[in-house]
Amino acid sequence: MSIKLVAIDIDDTLLNSDHAITDKTVSTIKRAIQQGTHIVLCTGRPLAGVAEYLKQLEIDGDNQYVITYNGALSQSVDGKILKSHILNLDDFKRIKNFCDRNNVQFNVLDDQSNIYTTNHSINRFTVVQAYENFAGIQQIESIAELASDFVMTKAVLVGEIDQINLVENQFKIDFANQYYQIRSTPNFFEILNKNANKGNALQDLRRYLHLDLSEVMSIGDERNDLTMFENSGTSVAMGNSSDFIKKHTDLVTTDNDHDGVAEAIEKFVLNH
Template identity: 30%
Template sequence: MKLIAVDVDGTLINSKNQISKKTKDTLIKAAKNGNKIVIVSGRPAPGLSALAEELEFDKFHGLLSSNNGSTITDFASGEILADHFLDMDLARKILKESQKIDLDIVLSHGDILISDKSHKYLDHEVRLLKLQSKIIPDVRENLSFKINKILFAGEPEKVDKYYPFLEENYGEITSQVRSHAYNYEVMPKGLSKGASLLEIAKFYRIKREDIVAFGDELNDLTMIETAGVGVAMANAVDDLKEIADYITLSNDEDGIAYYLDRFVL
């Protein structure tokens, strides 16, 4: 059995935000052949449901590793295999102190995306993930629910300017990743996409060398490093390509299917 891990944006889905028929058919075939498929994404689990249904995760007990590996879910049964949250006091401290930097926030709670005010990055996440949103003006001072991560968002030059504040003040007590030019994410210490693959592999008794991971962005680095075979898409950032074991075709050229057809199936 192989554990086949796929990132979403820029990897599983193409530039039209769709899973191509070739990629879908290949991943379903891999699952039918007894391999375990996991979608590994920065998105919250409810924002991955439609993709999981397309890949017939309900039939083959495919897995969701959401919020950059913070939560691991068996899609068919709904069983949560792992769930890691930021310490509530620490989350409140970060939310309160980060008001001094000019970045917006997005928090997820179940199938609702939450911020302290309306902004275009929240609107984008709502459209992309097809979830509801809620504005809680005092959420930074009075967080009342557990969260897996804090997403900070802004124009790339603003993220460049302000992420050092988060890194310098909380870098030793949290895990942090630049998941996109517009996004910077803060998670519980020790959490990453790569760490979630090791959790899954341990649960299903899959050897590390039998993990195959596909990615394209900086938040996929740990996943590519951890896997027995780390596969970068042709459209991946250079830093990922440099550490990958293999560079496949792009997400618009069925790069996942290209690799699996040749080396797994």
């Protein structure tokens, strides 16, 4: 079967080292869209944080899709939520208590790209996170300020690498398999609903579109892409991926500074 959906990670996959999409990758993706292929950006970012890339790639309309918050939401690019795996206020309280005990800063995101934190001194990594994702930061004194039906897509523990190393290990001890946990960057440890990951979200979308597994290809570079690889008929690691990631994919393309995404699409989508 031909590939009808390509799931693409953003950071260090779609984007090069200058945090830009190369001209060749843009033109190749547009050609794939013109022949009817769904190009689905799969990211830890909220929808607001991918809007500029969707616009650049001309991915629009209610029949084009994106996977956001590391798989907490599958949605159309115009914002309609198809499937969600979210957290609630009880989770917020549990995670906040853990962070207070371990003296680590954190924030949570709702399903509208807003960031909330109870930290009085906002961590610089949270500021960068908000800037990159075009998100506002709402500082609250207590959880009591939030509505009883408040939902969040994920919590993010932020800090220096050594600190996050320690709290990541402790969180896994304290909560085991209660949540899906991913070290998305050296300074970010993310906590999601136990059913929220890129792979489950991709499976949700594939079923929604009535596609066979063999009609799905995924391209990524990090550990949070592993579940996406597992739910694809063809999995492709970027050349800049670690050896560990490369061992878990069917193929390896060139790196993100040498049009790796374009090369994979040309080979497996446009030439078939």
